[in-house]
Amino acid sequence: xxxxLSDEQEFLREAARGTLSRFxxxxxxxxxxxxxxxxxxxxxxxxxxxxxxxxxxxxxxGGAGLDVFDAMLVLGECGRVLAGVxxxxxxxxxxxxxxxxxxxxxxPALASGERRAAYLPSQPPSDLDPRWSADPAGGSERSxxxxxxxxxxxxxxxxxxGYAFVPDAPGANALVGVALVDGEPxxxxxxxxxxxxxxxxxRRYDATRSxxxxxxxxxxxxxxxxxxxxxxxxxxxxxxxxAAESLGSVETALEVSVAYAKERFTFGRAIGxxxxxxHSLTEVLRQLENGRSLLYYAGWSRNGAPSxxxxxxxxxxxxxxxxxxxxxxxxxxxxGGIGATWEHDAPLYFRRAQLxxxxxxxxxxxxxxxxxxxxxxxxxx
Amino acid sequence: MDLDDTPEQAEHRAKVRAWLEQHKAxxxxxxxxxxxxxxxxxxxxxxxxxxxxxxxxxxxxxxPKEYGGQGLGPIEQVVCNQELAKAGVPGxxxxxxxxxxxxxxxxxxxxxxxxxxxxxxxxxxxxxxxxFSEPAAGSDLAAVQTRARQDEDGSWRLSGQKVxxxxxxxxxxxxxxxxxxxxQHKHKGLTMFIIPMDAPGxxxxxxxxISGEAEFNxxxxxxxxxxxxxxxxxxxxGWGTALTTxxxxxxxxxxxxxxxxxNSVRFAKGIASDxxxxxxxxxxxxxxxxxxxxxxxxxxxxxxxxxxxxxxxxGPEAGLAKVTIVNGAIKAGDxxxxxxxxxxxxxxxxxxxxxxFLPGLKSAGGTEEILRNTIGERVLGLPPEPRLDKGIPFSExxxxxxxxx
Numbered sequence: 001x002x003x004x005l006s007d008e009q010e011f012l013r014e015a016a017r018g019t020l021s022r023f024x025x026x027x028x029x030x031x032x033x034x035x036x037x038x039x040x041x042x043x044x045x046x047x048x049x050x051x052x053x054x055x056x057x058x059x060x061x062g063g064a065g066l067d068v069f070d071a072m073l074v075l076g077e078c079g080r081v082l083a084g085v086x087x088x089x090x091x092x093x094x095x096x097x098x099x100x101x102x103x104x105x106x107x108p109a110l111a112s113g114e115r116r117a118a119y120l121p122s123q124p125p126s127d128l129d130p131r132w133s134a135d136p137a138g139g140s141e142r143s144x145x146x147x148x149x150x151x152x153x154x155x156x157x158x159x160x161x162g163y164a165f166v167p168d169a170p171g172a173n174a175l176v177g178v179a180l181v182d183g184e185p186x187x188x189x190x191x192x193x194x195x196x197x198x199x200x201x202x203r204r205y206d207a208t209r210s211x212x213x214x215x216x217x218x219x220x221x222x223x224x225x226x227x228x229x230x231x232x233x234x235x236x237x238x239x240x241x242x243a244a245e246s247l248g249s250v251e252t253a254l255e256v257s258v259a260y261a262k263e264r265f266t267f268g269r270a271i272g273x274x275x276x277x278x279h280s281l282t283e284v285l286r287q288l289e290n291g292r293s294l295l296y297y298a299g300w301s302r303n304g305a306p307s308x309x310x311x312x313x314x315x316x317x318x319x320x321x322x323x324x325x326x327x328x329x330x331x332x333x334x335x336g337g338i339g340a341t342w343e344h345d346a347p348l349y350f351r352r353a354q355l356x357x358x359x360x361x362x363x364x365x366x367x368x369x370x371x372x373x374x375x376x377x378x379x380x381x
Numbered sequence: 382m383d384l385d386d387t388p389e390q391a392e393h394r395a396k397v398r399a400w401l402e403q404h405k406a407x408x409x410x411x412x413x414x415x416x417x418x419x420x421x422x423x424x425x426x427x428x429x430x431x432x433x434x435x436x437x438x439x440x441x442x443x444x445p446k447e448y449g450g451q452g453l454g455p456i457e458q459v460v461c462n463q464e465l466a467k468a469g470v471p472g473x474x475x476x477x478x479x480x481x482x483x484x485x486x487x488x489x490x491x492x493x494x495x496x497x498x499x500x501x502x503x504x505x506x507x508x509x510x511x512x513f514s515e516p517a518a519g520s521d522l523a524a525v526q527t528r529a530r531q532d533e534d535g536s537w538r539l540s541g542q543k544v545x546x547x548x549x550x551x552x553x554x555x556x557x558x559x560x561x562x563x564x565q566h567k568h569k570g571l572t573m574f575i576i577p578m579d580a581p582g583x584x585x586x587x588x589x590x591i592s593g594e595a596e597f598n599x600x601x602x603x604x605x606x607x608x609x610x611x612x613x614x615x616x617x618x619g620w621g622t623a624l625t626t627x628x629x630x631x632x633x634x635x636x637x638x639x640x641x642x643x644n645s646v647r648f649a650k651g652i653a654s655d656x657x658x659x660x661x662x663x664x665x666x667x668x669x670x671x672x673x674x675x676x677x678x679x680x681x682x683x684x685x686x687x688x689x690x691x692x693x694x695x696g697p698e699a700g701l702a703k704v705t706i707v708n709g710a711i712k713a714g715d716x717x718x719x720x721x722x723x724x725x726x727x728x729x730x731x732x733x734x735x736x737x738f739l740p741g742l743k744s745a746g747g748t749e750e751i752l753r754n755t756i757g758e759r760v761l762g763l764p765p766e767p768r769l770d771k772g773i774p775f776s777e778x779x780x781x782x783x784x785x786x
Contacts, residue, residue, distance in 0.1 A: 261763060315676045
């Protein structure tokens with residue numbers, strides 16, 4: 001039994017924290033909301049120096065050959081300071097490509113970060129819905145995946161359709177996801193500059209989040225030989241990563257709130273001494289600790305019990321999404337009126353919470369997936 | 382990161398499994414066909430089974446060898462518990478004695494006490510109960526009013542009332558916290574005693590709960606005489622001794638998370654039995670949220686084990702797992718009853734007992750409110766609430782409380 005960080009993992013996390021502390025990410029986040037022309041700091045060169053693009057690519061192909069849990073640690077550090085490092089898009093894409101031997105030659109440039117990939121969120125079927133689906137550009141109905149007819153002799157196919165709210169797609173060189181090729185769910189890689197590919201940047205409620213709608217019109221794609229399990233696993237990897245990122249944000253929300261509750265006095269006492277305040281802060285801690293435990297579950301199960309990875313990653317997402325919502329709201333309420341103003345960082349975390357919870361299928365869908373996975377386990381028992 | 386046994390743990394597990402394979406037919410049957418129903422028979426069968434488990438080294442695993450234990454770590458105890466559960470046989474009857482009170486005596490008791498009491502406790506020959514809480518001292522345990530007065534010959538006279546006492550109706554001994562010096566501050570004038578439950582002046586009365594069953598007792602003490610050697614850990618040191626017991630209680634709760642049977646697959650099964658409920662998106666949403674938190678607790682338990690394995694002692698944050706389990710199970714019971722309808726509340730339903738049991742469990746081992754206070758102060762470092770009882774002799778406290786009310 002060993003469910004603790006190794007020395008290497010502690011080091012990875014501390015190094016990430018140190019690296020990101022060199023940037024004024026929160027100031028940039030606020031400016032970006034005020035001025036649509038302002039640019040967030042480009043953290044990709046920093047990520048490259050730190051070796052993050054190749055976290056999930058093996059050493060033979062120039063990567064670090066680390067595990068999803070290591071990637072989650074880095075994402076957690078990004079979440080702490082709302083740093084827009086485009087790993088949420090890049091890492092699941094590299095996980096699919098690493099399972100597709102025919103395109104192994106792409107890996108070294110992606111591992112070094114010379115080229116960047118983005119994952120096209122493709123949700124696997126559930127116990128109630130046998131179809132794969134993409135996030136819709138609006139509304140509650142899932143979108144069908146883009147489709148194409150049978151590939152040619154070179155494994156090339158023309159795809160039409162779309163994926164909405166694709167994390168980190170703006171500026172990515174390669175787009176990797178699942179499409180229905182000849183009716184079958186199939187891994188595909190699409191070059192962003194190919195004919196028929198439109199990557200439309202969408203700036204939303206949380207300006208630190210780089211997103212795009214990707215539209216394909218007879219766009220050239222290469223069919224991947226990644227197994228369908230790997231395609232599904234990428235979806236859950238994305239769930240685990242956004243969960244880790246969210247919990248990093250909860251850590252900051254809690255730390256800032258606790259510090260304020262110790263120094264702000266009313267009626268002659270620090271507000272943190274009142275049970276009403278104390279209990280709401282311990283509730284944030286409770287949700288944070290539950291989320292952390294589920295990150296361990298997700299990190300362990302991906303290799304240790306792959307059949308449980310969908311359950312573990314979805315549970316982590318479900319808890320982390322709610323923890324961030326609750327943590328951000330508590331951050332505002334503990335600070336009183338000032339917490340709801342532009343003067344404070346709390347609104348930035350609140351904005352992060354509200355948008356994050358609606359991306360990659362949404363937190364609610366993750367909870368539903370947990371129920372579906374458990375009902376299947378109960379039926380099998 | 383792994384959930385695997387070390388080679389030593391694997392060896393231990395194999396030994397435990399082999400013994401259980403050979404002896405599990407001797408275990409008492411407590412549910413299903415052929416189950417024992419008579420209360421007294423259940424207790425005696427479980428005591429005998431505890432004796433066999435102790436003999437085989439499956440109980441008191443963390444106790445030192447000189448007191449009949451195995452001198453192993455908490456992980457080995459967990460391995461035993463896991464294998465017992467897997468074999469479908471009950472564990473020891475006196476989990477409170479062996480898990481919490483015995484270790485307290487090992488830490489604070491005299492050599493004579495250890496030699497006299499620990500062996501029969503471990504083997505189930507003498508069952509123990511914990512006599513700490515009182516009607517007016519629960520969350521604020523140091524407010525106990527049970528009074529122990531010393532006679533000139535050094536013996537003691539105890540009077541007062543204890544409550545929530547599990548197993549008192551068939552216990553031989555109790556570990557009892559009493560006030561020996563009311564002129565001291567509330568935490569200082571306390572002393573821990575060992576009390577024979579058949580001593581003249583001890584009355585045990587069952588306390589029925591929502592389910593209709595009496596799992597707890599009230600214990601009345603009317604001028605009960607104890608000898609000098611009944612004191613554990615020294616006169617006036619009762620609070621420190623009690624904290625040791627409570628620390629072992631946290632360990633027990635932290636490691637026993639799913640032992641209560643509140644696990645996500647079981648709840649999913651309850652929902653899945655209803656064709657409509659298992660497809661209803663609102664029901665699934667709630668089930669998913671509840672189950673995610675319960676799954677988290679399982680891995681929090683593994684994190685606690687990892688810490689124990691490294692020699693760290695679980696802190697008060699372990700109490701958060703209890704809050705999650707209890708509230709998760711309450712919500713799950715509520716959801717299942719919504720889905721299954723009034724049938725879920727029938728006596729023979731799988732869920733009625735759980736639904737009745739949980740509101741009380743919310744306060745067991747420290748109320749949720751007091752747990753959140755402790756965690757807020759010790760883990761988050763938030764300032765404590767102002768107190769009216771600091772630095773005041775206990776004897777003056779009652780009148781001060783009266784004035785504030």
